[in-house]
Amino acid sequence: MTKTAAIIGGGVIGGGWAARFLLMGWTVNVFDPDPEAPRKIGEVLDNARRSLPGLTDRAMPAEGQLNFVETISAAVTGADWIQESVSERLELKQKVFQTIQEHCPADAVIGSSTSGFKPSELQGCATRPEQIMVCHPFNPVYLMPLVEVVTTDKNSSDLTDKAKAIVAEIGMYPLHIKKEIDAHIADRFLEAVWREALWLVKDGIATTEEIDNAIRYGFGIRWAQMGLFETYRVAGGEAGMKHFMAQFGPALKWPWTKLMDVPDFTDELVDLIADQSDAQSGAHSIRELERIRDNNLVAMMRALKAQDWGAGALLNQWDGTPSAPDLSGAVKTVSRAVPLDWTDYNGHMNEARYLQAFGDATDRFMEIVGCDAEYIATGGSYFTAETHIRHIDEVHAGTRIHIETLCLEGAGKKMHLFHSMFDGERLLATGEHMLIHVSLETRRASEPSAAIATKLAAIAAIHADLPRPDGVGKAVGVKG
Amino acid sequence: MTKTAAIIGGGVIGGGWAARFLLMGWTVNVFDPDPEAPRKIGEVLDNARRSLPGLTDRAMPAEGQLNFVETISAAVTGADWIQESVSERLELKQKVFQTIQEHCPADAVIGSSTSGFKPSELQGCATRPEQIMVCHPFNPVYLMPLVEVVTTDKNSSDLTDKAKAIVAEIGMYPLHIKKEIDAHIADRFLEAVWREALWLVKDGIATTEEIDNAIRYGFGIRWAQMGLFETYRVAGGEAGMKHFMAQFGPALKWPWTKLMDVPDFTDELVDLIADQSDAQSGAHSIRELERIRDNNLVAMMRALKAQDWGAGALLNQWDGTPSAPDLSGAVKTVSRAVPLDWTDYNGHMNEARYLQAFGDATDRFMEIVGCDAEYIATGGSYFTAETHIRHIDEVHAGTRIHIETLCLEGAGKKMHLFHSMFDGERLLATGEHMLIHVSLETRRASEPSAAIATKLAAIAAIHADLPRPDGVGKAVGVKG
Known part of the structure; x- marks a missing residue:
């Protein structure tokens, strides 16, 4: 409901x-x-x-x-x-x-x-x-x-x-x-930094832009992924957290921050900061800055997602486990929106991201036939030997896409897949991929497990009865 | 020297x-x-x-x-x-x-x-x-x-x-x-936050892990790209920086931070923090944490690089302008190391990143024939219609790779390229790509400028005399 x-x-x-x-x-x-x-x-x-x-x-x-x-x-x-x-x-x-x-x-x-x-x-x-x-x-x-x-x-x-x-x-x-x-937790930190930043601007030590650069070229990037304590734990090295604290501890007694004073919030200070902020960021409207910010946040959070860490690990948890596939026909292997960081200077999804989506489709299909993380940990996997992509139509950020996967051949060491990417009914691209099962130890071709072979053969048999899509077996520049 | x-x-x-x-x-x-x-x-x-x-x-x-x-x-x-x-x-x-x-x-x-x-x-x-x-x-x-x-x-x-x-x-x-x-600038902020964090742990408000999460799921990600003032400028919305300060200003008078006090750095406090840090991060050795941190930093900075913002814009500036190409033979279009964020669960460069590198090679080749950012801004560009990748050998993070590009055909609306990716003499992969010149207004095929057509024809004529590499014109699964 x-x-x-x-x-x-x-x-x-x-x-x-x-x-x-x-x-x-x-x-x-x-x-x-x-x-x-x-x-x-x-x-x-x-x-x-x-x-x-x-x-x-x-x-x-x-x-x-x-x-x-x-x-x-x-x-x-x-x-x-x-x-x-x-x-x-x-x-x-x-x-x-x-x-x-x-x-x-x-x-x-x-x-x-x-x-x-x-x-x-x-x-x-x-x-x-x-x-x-x-x-x-x-x-x-x-x-x-x-x-x-x-x-x-x-x-x-x-x-x-x-x-x-x-x-x-x-x-x-x-x-x-x-x-x-x-002020809970986070805003206490924000307030401490804001207060110190006001002093630095007021005292003419640094401009708003210099302060922002001091943050975003330095500890800001560190904190985005590990926060404060884990960052220091790493910095402390082998000697550990106690050693780090012994080093940093005494600095607390030094006069590094203007702790006792609150800067007067005069018109003069407000004007100084507003003027510096205009000089720093005034070339962009607030609406532009919002979009730049969102592009950056999405790109960084997705980068962390690929590392399965921090805010990216949260996204992976939210993804959860995909529902059981319907194997009666072509297999739906991907359903997602085109993220902001997948587009390029032409304003549409970049060619490499088509292959990334097809790669995700292949990964999902591998999972379905039993070549999942657990199996890969035992030393077997499929490597892509060859790929043929046909770009049929453009797609832009935010569009919901899905991929249907056919197994053209699934026997012995070979897994021959054909992915079709759609926006609703609109065909966007096809990807034909030859994968070879390998031993991760020898890095050479090897037979998959019996369980995978059986599952793959069963799906290939069902797919053998489906019509072959346009583009199968075509070479670049050859009319199909 | x-x-x-x-x-x-x-x-x-x-x-x-x-x-x-x-x-x-x-x-x-x-x-x-x-x-x-x-x-x-x-x-x-x-x-x-x-x-x-x-x-x-x-x-x-x-x-x-x-x-x-x-x-x-x-x-x-x-x-x-x-x-x-x-x-x-x-x-x-x-x-x-x-x-x-x-x-x-x-x-x-x-x-x-x-x-x-x-x-x-x-x-x-x-x-x-x-x-x-x-x-x-x-x-x-x-x-x-x-x-x-x-x-x-x-x-x-x-x-x-x-x-x-x-x-x-x-x-x-x-x-x-x-x-x-x-303490210059950045460490004054670090000290302010560190001091407040010690109080929060000592007073039992939050653990080290909760504090790190408060930072890295919240303002840490914002600061990594815009710092403090630009973040607040955006948050202030259309009303601008002055309005934001008017809202936040009075909070400075509230008792949000423990400004006047310095926590005593007792053995008890050190132990409390060290124990919480062990519980939070002890599953990873310092060496592992260093590598996780570096993977995250590289991935996020590269994400910002693609957005040309913050620390990523610095990287782009450092890249500078590529040197003039040698056009007497195959064109060297890419020379780089495989970044940490290009590898996958198989421990080698992910298939989509091969296409990303080939896409970079295509972009560089387009630049060389005159289809650069300035030309694209006038409304013309090349779109990839078709791609065929053959994976010959594996490559791992850190390896220096380069790409040599042949123009198989460069006439009318067509640009047919063949990229070969090497680690030294070792062939890693080939990419065959058919690109079509388009009008960015109509999104349909169109003729390139005369200058591009001339440059492209000249390169294609030189490349016509070079031997055709293995793999040209092959379809997936067809032996070459």
């Missing part, structure tokens, strides 16, 4: 939540009195539609339905998840929770996007405090996995578990903080 | 410098009284050799010569660059600089890897203070681009310019800080 999310407050953060739920197939009810809300959320949704579906390697569900509603009660009635993203004013939030709880189911999760308030403060004068928790996301919500889920003793474990399960289901990571603290 | 770097102090940082200079073709003299230094530097060098050469898309120079020497004078005599990475003790560093300056050329750069001392402190009792500056790198030095170059009024502008030019030449980014400050 389709689930329903109520989005209370539709700015950048509320819009990001709306986009993520919607693209995950949920019905989304948005309440925001701002007449500009539909336009603003529409813009966030455009960004999400171009970047999220291709981030992972499995097809997303069909997009849910988006409703703009006039009242909080219309938004939350029957909702499974209610996300509050109104302004950071405690009395306002508490009032909104009261109205929400008058109308929403008692077993719905009520999450707050607050970056500063503690859940006990939010629960303050609530009818059912057990329902209210902090679910603090990070911009852009449709791409960043982190959600800080902060609870108190008043939250029921059932609702907390439900919240964490839903966060994971929509492709995010619930970081459960059980001991509440102002 | 081969340049010489003297590495004074050969720990993780000194070893990283040694590896980077060496892989950039420099002669490297290492002085370190530790008898373990050759082993330690050898290990850093192993890591560097597997990760750096494939990071970028141009071939690196031949590796330089590595010498371990017995004295500082033997290390620095005739050196162009001297890098000091001894322990963080000011008197020790000053003493080392005195010895260095007794023997080194007056026009050599003397860089210090210090993370805390100001250049004026380092220059304190030096014979030629103008020669000494902070050149603070980030671990792993062979991959991370950032170098904080901190100078004082005493530094000559000639030597400062020379230092910045050499830093860029070895593929790094010189961030010139002209107003010295304790």
Whole structure:
């Protein structure tokens, strides 16, 4: 059954939540009195539609339905998840929770996007405090996995578990903080760095651009994959974490940060920073910067996905196990959206990515016949000896594609496959591939296991009765 | 002429410098009284050799010569660059600089890897203070681009310019800080975050693993590409940087960080962190973690390279312009090392990456005949219609490969190419490609410009006299 999310407050953060739920197939009810809300959320949704579906390697569900509603009660009635993203004013939030709880189911999760308030403060004068928790996301919500889920003793474990399960289901990571603290975890770090950065700009040590470069050419790239402690563990080398701390420890006593002072937030400082930021980034509009950012995030997260690490490992977990294949005809081996990082200067999917998709199709077909990771670990695998690709039609980022695979021959050491890539009914490309079973020890051709041979023969026998597609056995430049 | 770097102090940082200079073709003299230094530097060098050469898309120079020497004078005599990475003790560093300056050329750069001392402190009792500056790198030095170059009024502008030019030449980014400050820029941020993280662990709010996840699933990925200010500029949306600051500004007055206190660095706290770190990362040895980290960094930096942004844009700048091609025979279109992120679960270069390399070869050939970015912007390009790849032999990460390209036909709308990929003399694969010139407006076949047609015809005429390689015109599964 389709689930329903109520989005209370539709700015950048509320819009990001709306986009993520919607693209995950949920019905989304948005309440925001701002007449500009539909336009603003529409813009966030455009960004999400171009970047999220291709981030992972499995097809997303069909997009849910988006409703703009006039009242909080219309938004939350029957909702499974209610996300509050109104302004950071405690009395306002508490009032909104009261109205929400008058109308929403008692077993719905009520999450707050607050970056500063503690859940006990939010629960303050609530009818059912057990329902209210902090679910603090990070911009852009449709791409960043982190959600800080902060609870108190008043939250029921059932609702907390439900919240964490839903966060994971929509492709995010619930970081459960059980001991509440102002600003949770991540924003405490952001605040520490922001404060220090303001001093550096104010004191004329560095410009905003120099500070950004100091971060993104240095520790920013390290932190993106290992965070702080694991990075230092590695830096400490064989001597280990204790040794590292012994080295770094004393530096804490040195006057490296302006700890005791808060810079005055004068007009002068604001102007200085705004001017430097214009000089640094003003050549791009905010809309361009958003797209550049999303392209970068998708490309880096997909790079980590290929390494099965950090945010990329989360994506792999979300992919899960593919469902059992229907082997009565051509085998559906791939179903996915074209990711942002697969396109090139011609504006369409790059030729090498066709082969990457065909390679994924081959991997999936190998898995189906029993040549999976477990089998490969025993020392056998298939290597591609030859490939013939015909590009029939173009395809762009975001398009849902699927691949159907025929086994033309599957006997002895040979596995001869023919992949057809489609956008719906539209044929995009074909890939014909000769694979040879090899021993990973000798790196030479060898017979596959009996189990694989049997499975492969059975599929090849079924496929022998199917019509041979155009293009089989053709050479480059030869009309088919 | 081969340049010489003297590495004074050969720990993780000194070893990283040694590896980077060496892989950039420099002669490297290492002085370190530790008898373990050759082993330690050898290990850093192993890591560097597997990760750096494939990071970028141009071939690196031949590796330089590595010498371990017995004295500082033997290390620095005739050196162009001297890098000091001894322990963080000011008197020790000053003493080392005195010895260095007794023997080194007056026009050599003397860089210090210090993370805390100001250049004026380092220059304190030096014979030629103008020669000494902070050149603070980030671990792993062979991959991370950032170098904080901190100078004082005493530094000559000639030597400062020379230092910045050499830093860029070895593929790094010189961030010139002209107003010295304790800990420069980046380490002030690291210290602020480290301090706050210690509190969070000590107070039982979060474990080391939870803190790392809060960073790497959230702002770490954002900072890796845009840093702090540009990230907030985007988050501020259309209202701009001033609006963002107005929102975030007041939070500075809130008690979000433990600013006033420094946590006591007790044995108890050290043990707590070391134990949590073991639980988090103990399943991997430090050596494994180093390789995982380097794989991740290479993969993410290459992802940014494809987006031409951040650390990836630096790599593209370093690639520079390829030298003029020799058109008297087959055209050398690619010369590079196989990057870490091009290999797969079979331990060798993935099939899709062969096509990526062949696609790069095609792009380079297109450039050579005049179908470059400027021409493409006028609305014409070549699209690949068909591809036939034969995999002859395996290749692994780090191997230097090159591609030779034959133009089998280059007339009218057609460009028929045949690429051969080699490791030295060893043939790895061939790629036969039919490309069609298209109008980017109509997305249909069209004639190329007269200039391209002429250039292409001239190359095709030369190549017509060359022997046709094996495999031309073959179909999948047909013996050649």
